[in-house]
Amino acid sequence: MFSTWVLLLPFLSSLPALVQAGETCNATSVCASRAPCCSEFGFCGTDEFCLGGCNALSSHEKDSCKPAPVCRDATYTFADNSRILSNVTYYEGNATAHDWVLDSGNMFNTNSSGGELALTLTKENGGSRMSSTRYVFYGTITAKLKTGRWPGVVVAFITMSDIKDEIDWEFPGDGGRVGETNYFWQGVIPEKSNGDKHEADTETFSNYHDYTVNWQPETLTFLIDGKVVRTVKRSEAVVNGVSHYPSTPSRVQLSIWPAGIESSAPGTVEWAGGMIDYEHEDYKSAGQFYTLVKSIEIKCADTQPTTGNITSYVWGADSTSQSPVVIYSNSSTLLNGASGMHGAIQQPLQLWMTGLVGLLVVFGVCM
Numbered sequence: 001m002f003s004t005w006v007l008l009l010p011f012l013s014s015l016p017a018l019v020q021a022g023e024t025c026n027a028t029s030v031c032a033s034r035a036p037c038c039s040e041f042g043f044c045g046t047d048e049f050c051l052g053g054c055n056a057l058s059s060h061e062k063d064s065c066k067p068a069p070v071c072r073d074a075t076y077t078f079a080d081n082s083r084i085l086s087n088v089t090y091y092e093g094n095a096t097a098h099d100w101v102l103d104s105g106n107m108f109n110t111n112s113s114g115g116e117l118a119l120t121l122t123k124e125n126g127g128s129r130m131s132s133t134r135y136v137f138y139g140t141i142t143a144k145l146k147t148g149r150w151p152g153v154v155v156a157f158i159t160m161s162d163i164k165d166e167i168d169w170e171f172p173g174d175g176g177r178v179g180e181t182n183y184f185w186q187g188v189i190p191e192k193s194n195g196d197k198h199e200a201d202t203e204t205f206s207n208y209h210d211y212t213v214n215w216q217p218e219t220l221t222f223l224i225d226g227k228v229v230r231t232v233k234r235s236e237a238v239v240n241g242v243s244h245y246p247s248t249p250s251r252v253q254l255s256i257w258p259a260g261i262e263s264s265a266p267g268t269v270e271w272a273g274g275m276i277d278y279e280h281e282d283y284k285s286a287g288q289f290y291t292l293v294k295s296i297e298i299k300c301a302d303t304q305p306t307t308g309n310i311t312s313y314v315w316g317a318d319s320t321s322q323s324p325v326v327i328y329s330n331s332s333t334l335l336n337g338a339s340g341m342h343g344a345i346q347q348p349l350q351l352w353m354t355g356l357v358g359l360l361v362v363f364g365v366c367m
């Protein structure tokens with residue numbers, strides 16, 4: 001079985017070590033068979049460790065993680081929050097039952113103008129993150145949302161693959177009309193940041209804007225209110241002969257995250273516009289900081305038909321691009337014998353709250 005991993009990770013010079021349940025895993029120390037799945041936070045386990053975010057490159061076998069629910073065209077609105085599972089602990093991999101899972105924090109529905117979803121940040125909850133149950137493997141994703149306007153508070157709308165391909169819209173602090181875009185390949189921190197800044201017509205706290213990621217196999221386009229503000233080409237993302245272009249099925253995630261806190265590095269605090277002020281008038285009147293989400297539209301752009309018996313994406317053989325090939329499959333995405341609740345191990349969600357940018361700034365790399 002070790003040969004699988006030598007094939008999967010041809011760039012490794014030695015065989016991977018095997019890691020037990022609850023211990024940390026990575027591409028060089030993969031999980032042992034008894035706790036085969038490496039969670040998105042880098043811990044070995046079973047059950048929910050094998051669902052959304054499970055990293056095949058650090059798991060026991062490439063197919064240890066459950067197959068990823070395939071993309072379906074949809075427009076999600078939030079007249080109520082019935083399609084969002086409010087506690088991810090109860091998620092069993094059934095993307096028909098739930099469109100979204102709340103990974104951490106709190107949400108509520110405002111009921112105003114047809115209903116809005118609010119994700120909250122309080123002193124106590126450490127922020128909130130919601131993930132789609134289905135994956136997108138190329139497609140156009142548009143979020144109509146209102147950001148924060150508070151120093152130290154970051155709002156993010158991103159796509160994140162299980163092997164850490166990532167595409168970001170980020171709104172740190174009081175950016176006025178500004179949103180930031182970024183992208184990453186397999187969690188690699190580029191020598192020169194891929195980040196960029198863009199302006200909406202009006203400021204982003206009081207006004208809804210459409211933020212779009214149009215992610216196609218060869219071109220990645222970012223739009224505000226339907227207007228292209230940035231284009232990235234796969235052919236331009238080559239580093240040392242390998243294209244560092246996001247290329248694997250990804251979940252859509254929305255989050256609000258505290259960057260301006262004591263435990264953050266100075267670069268983090270600066271990027272986010274300073275320390276969070278929990279005495280802020282907005283915080284006192286609302287009882288929380290929040291981001292409002294009006295709708296999320298997903299138009300899939302799979303490179304193969306996903307009709308009929310196709311239910312999931314699974315990992316296939318390696319390719320020369322150093323990304324494993326993705327196979328369209330009819331395999332079930334459900335946990336076997338799922339019974340409703342699984343022994344959760346406390347994992348540091350906050351590190352991945354806003355994707356790699358969040359992780360970078362936690363460790364003090366200034367964007």
Ligand SMILES: *[C@@H]1O[C@H](CO)[C@@H](O)[C@H](O)[C@H]1NC(C)=O
Pocket residue numbers: 024025026027028029
């Ligand atoms: C991978 O995990 C092992 C075991 O926890 C650790 O010793 C090693 O430093 C990690 N490697 C990387 C690249 O993080």
Ligand SMILES: *[C@@H]1O[C@H](CO)[C@@H](O)[C@H](O)[C@H]1NC(C)=O
Pocket residue numbers: 087088089104105341
């Ligand atoms: C989710 O459910 C589990 C099991 O009931 C519970 O221990 C945990 O506190 C819940 N999490 C939240 C955020 O409510």
Ligand SMILES: *[C@@H]1O[C@H](CO)[C@@H](O)[C@H](O)[C@H]1NC(C)=O
Pocket residue numbers: 094096097334
């Ligand atoms: C998944 O959820 C749908 C919708 O709630 C339900 O009809 C279906 O039976 C569920 N599948 C399984 C295997 O539980």
Ligand SMILES: *[C@@H]1O[C@H](CO)[C@@H](O)[C@H](O)[C@H]1NC(C)=O
Pocket residue numbers: 108109110111
């Ligand atoms: C929204 O409306 C529903 C149904 O009318 C009600 O149960 C709920 O309490 C309302 N929520 C808020 C935040 O007002």
Ligand SMILES: *[C@@H]1O[C@H](CO)[C@@H](O)[C@H](O)[C@H]1NC(C)=O
Pocket residue numbers: 308309310328329330
């Ligand atoms: C789906 O069904 C078709 C026709 O029944 C079959 O040819 C194909 O192999 C199936 N695909 C998978 C992934 O099982």
Ligand SMILES: *[C@@H]1O[C@H](CO)[C@@H](O)[C@H](O)[C@H]1NC(C)=O
Pocket residue numbers: 309330331332
């Ligand atoms: C997947 O398709 C194959 C044949 O194409 C079939 O034998 C198998 O039962 C299918 N599996 C599921 C879970 O539908």
